[in-house]
Amino acid sequence: MKITDLKKRLGEFQLDIGSMEIEPGLVHGLIGSNGCGKTTLSKLIMGILTPDGGTIDYEGLTARDITMTSQKPYLLHDTVYNNLVYPLKIRNMPFEEAEVDAWLERCGLADKKRQYARSLSSGEQQKLSFVRALIFKPKLVIVDETLSNLDPDSADLFERLIVEQQKERPVTWITISHQLVHIQKICDRVHFMEKGKRVASGTAEEILLRPTHPAIRAYLASTEVSFRAKEDNERGGDRT
Ligand SMILES: Nc1ncnc2c1ncn2[C@@H]1O[C@H](COP(=O)(O)OP(=O)(O)O)[C@@H](O)[C@H]1O
Numbered sequence: 001m002k003i004t005d006l007k008k009r010l011g012e013f014q015l016d017i018g019s020m021e022i023e024p025g026l027v028h029g030l031i032g033s034n035g036c037g038k039t040t041l042s043k044l045i046m047g048i049l050t051p052d053g054g055t056i057d058y059e060g061l062t063a064r065d066i067t068m069t070s071q072k073p074y075l076l077h078d079t080v081y082n083n084l085v086y087p088l089k090i091r092n093m094p095f096e097e098a099e100v101d102a103w104l105e106r107c108g109l110a111d112k113k114r115q116y117a118r119s120l121s122s123g124e125q126q127k128l129s130f131v132r133a134l135i136f137k138p139k140l141v142i143v144d145e146t147l148s149n150l151d152p153d154s155a156d157l158f159e160r161l162i163v164e165q166q167k168e169r170p171v172t173w174i175t176i177s178h179q180l181v182h183i184q185k186i187c188d189r190v191h192f193m194e195k196g197k198r199v200a201s202g203t204a205e206e207i208l209l210r211p212t213h214p215a216i217r218a219y220l221a222s223t224e225v226s227f228r229a230k231e232d233n234e235r236g237g238d239r240t
């Protein structure tokens with residue numbers, strides 16, 4: 001997917017992405033301070049917002065190939081099972097119950113199949129919305145801060161599901177998270193945004209471990225104390 005001169009104004013905020021390439025089949029991380037425009041860009045890609053100008057070349061992807069999970073999952077007033085099959089039904093995709101059960105098993109919700117989805121814990125609801133996003137075999141998945149409020153076990157599960165998915169049938173991911181440890185582990189490419197602009201793109205190592213751009217350095221210094229600590233740890237604490 002190629003983004004060119006994409007512009008969107010929301011109140012005082014101006015998004016202006018001169019160019020951005022989302023190479024298919026890779027896990028992309030989208031990072032930057034709160035309010036820099038990550039969600040706005042995602043909504044433009046999803047077609048939820050209409051751009052003021054510019055183009056998104058989807059390179060053959062259609063709306064039914066693309067999905068997004070958000071921090072506050074929107075679940076139907078129905079059972080876990082019915083929530084999960086909903087994306088299949090609206091796309092008229094045939095499915096076997098066993099296939100759905102396998103997904104529930106994978107995310108540890110097998111025993112909650114008949115439970116009312118909105119009575120799940122918030123972590124379970126996020127797992128459900130994540131798996132619901134994958135079940136119809138999308139080609140582009142945008143994960144907007146879904147990892148943010150998860151307990152470490154669930155965050156690890158997401159990581160595993162993404163890695164498994166990439167082995168089985170690679171899809172394109174755009175993962176938005178301030179959890180830079182996860183971004184570093186799972187992302188092939190990282191894009192850094194500041195004040196509505198894409199400032200830099202590169203490998204996770206280039207952007208997170210050897211950032212040259214001052215804005216990235218400032219972001220890394222301000223956001224993720226634990227990321228820095230972990231990085232130091234892995235290098236044998238040579239900074240102390
Ligand atoms: N509907 C809106 N009207 C006015 N301003 C908005 C609207 N939606 C978002 N914004 C502003 O646009 C900026 C970017 O928001 P957002 O894309 O959600 O940032 P991020 O996801 O990176 O935290 C923020 O300053 C936000 O307040």
Ligand SMILES: [Mg+2]
Pocket residue numbers: 038039040144145
């Ligand atoms: Mg956001």
